[in-house]
Amino acid sequence: MNMKGRTSVKKIFAKYKWLLIALLMISIIAVPMVVNTLFKFSSNFSAEWSAGDALSYVSGLQALLGTIILGIITVEQGQDAQEVNRRLSEENNRLQKIMAQKLLPAxxxxxxxxxxxxxxxxxxxxxxxxxxxxxxxxxxxxxxxxxxxxxxxxxxxxxxxxxxxxxxxxxxxxxxxxxxxxxxxxxxxxxxxxxxxxxxxxxxxxxxxxxxxxxxxxxxxxxxxxxxxxxxxxxxxxxxxxxxxxxxxxxxxxxxxxxxxxxxxxxxxxxxxxxxxxxxxxxxxxxxxxx
Structure with a gap:
């Protein structure tokens, strides 16, 4: 990733910092505790989680969280690319008009x-x-x-x-x-x-x-x-x-x-x-x- 790409990612993380922290805390701590409590104290759930089950769950949530982060980065960079293309198009049109102006009978x-x-x-x-x-x-x-x-x-x-x-x-x-x-x-x-x-x-x-x-x-x-x-x-x-x-x-x-x-x-x-x-x-x- 070049310097411009790293700068863009930093801006994205700075923009969505608290949202990402909240999602991370919920996925790693809050959700497993709620599920484990349901298994332990509710008669509707007959078994508790094993350590392997908990690790698998956390790994899956982390993968999901990573996918969400990559999706946010892709959307933001796509919008930035569209803005750059728009500016380049406007500049190109302006330069073409300047070049054509020389041929207009003024x-x-x-x-x-x-x-x-x-x-x-x-x-x-x-x-x-x-x-x-x-x-x-x-x-x-x-x-x-x-x-x-x-x-x-x-x-x-x-x-x-x-x-x-x-x-x-x-x-x-x-x-x-x-x-x-x-x-x-x-x-x-x-x-x-x-x-x-x-x-x-x-x-x-x-x-x-x-x-x-x-x-x-x-x-x-x-x-x-x-x-x-x-x-x-x-x-x-x-x-x-x-x-x-x-x-x-x-x-x-x-x-x-x-x-x-x-x-x-x-x-x-x-x-x-x-x-x-x-x-x-x-x-x-x-x-x-x-x-």
Whole structure:
């Protein structure tokens, strides 16, 4: 028996010490005395035990007691083995999930920057209706090398009544070991702030996404433009302690067709501070307080 087995047996004896002592005393002393007394003083029993009979009886009880002890040890060790197997199974599943995670098309948000709020005048094009967004491609300097994907989000306004535009620029970087060919933006949520505004869930107008080939470490530039005619949004956007809080729900697809859903929650302040949180499909809603 190895050291671990001896330790386990010691624990079992410590756990059932008084029960074993009681069984031993009863089997060796109490039961033989009772039987012998019945033979000696009761008319129903005509013979007394011989010494050989007593020894045989005690030997049989000791064998029974040993069997009981071995049974207890077997049950306890079986339970310990089941617990060890359960823990090993959980650890194995966790390690498999970690290894598989490297192949899932996950992206992270990098290099965020918050632009000043712009007071809009004139006509707007390619802006969806209230509580919707659409994705278009833009080029700076008439060069495909300066391509960016614009996510235009109409929070709460008729297109012709939009007054304020807030722009947040960032990059989405492929941090998996797979090549990503498409990033689907399922929804964009504008998070409420301290009772002044409520959560606004904006759906994708046209179900467009960001079509691009991203190898491991590659990035795509994104410009998130928020549109509103509500002066409260402008007040929050221009406040150094408030800013913008957004949750984007993405479905990323690899070149082989594997998909992975995630959300990216980020808050941007005009003083340069920001925070970013990531998660799997569980959709985050409610109020967010920016630090």
């Amino acid at each position: 992206v992270k948000l990098t290099n965020p920057s918050c632009k000043p709020t712009v007071l809009h005048r004139g006509a707007l094009s390619y802006v969806p209706q209230s509580k919707q967004f659409r994705i278009i491609r833009s080029y700076y300097g008439d060069s495909v090398q300066h391509e960016t994907s614009e996510i235009r989000v109409n929070i709460d306004s008729l297109v012709e009544e939009i007054k304020y535009i807030k722009t947040i620029e960032f990059s989405l970087q492929n941090i998996s070991e797979s090549i990503i060919r498409h990033i689907q933006v399922d929804s964009v949520d504008i998070v409420g702030f301290q009772g002044k505004t409520e959560l606004v869930e904006c759906r994708n107008f046209g179900q467009g996404g960001i079509g691009t080939l991203l190898a491991t470490g590659d990035s795509v530039d994104v410009s998130l433009k928020l549109y509103s005619n509500n002066a409260i949004y402008k007040e929050l956007w221009d406040d150094d302690l408030a800013g913008v809080a957004v949750v984007m729900h993405l479905t990323n697809t690899t070149i082989s067709g594997t998909t992975f859903s995630e959300y990216i929650e980020f808050g941007m302040q005009n003083n340069g501070h920001y925070h970013i949180n990531y998660g799997e499909p569980l959709k985050q809603t409610g109020q967010v307080k920016l630090d």
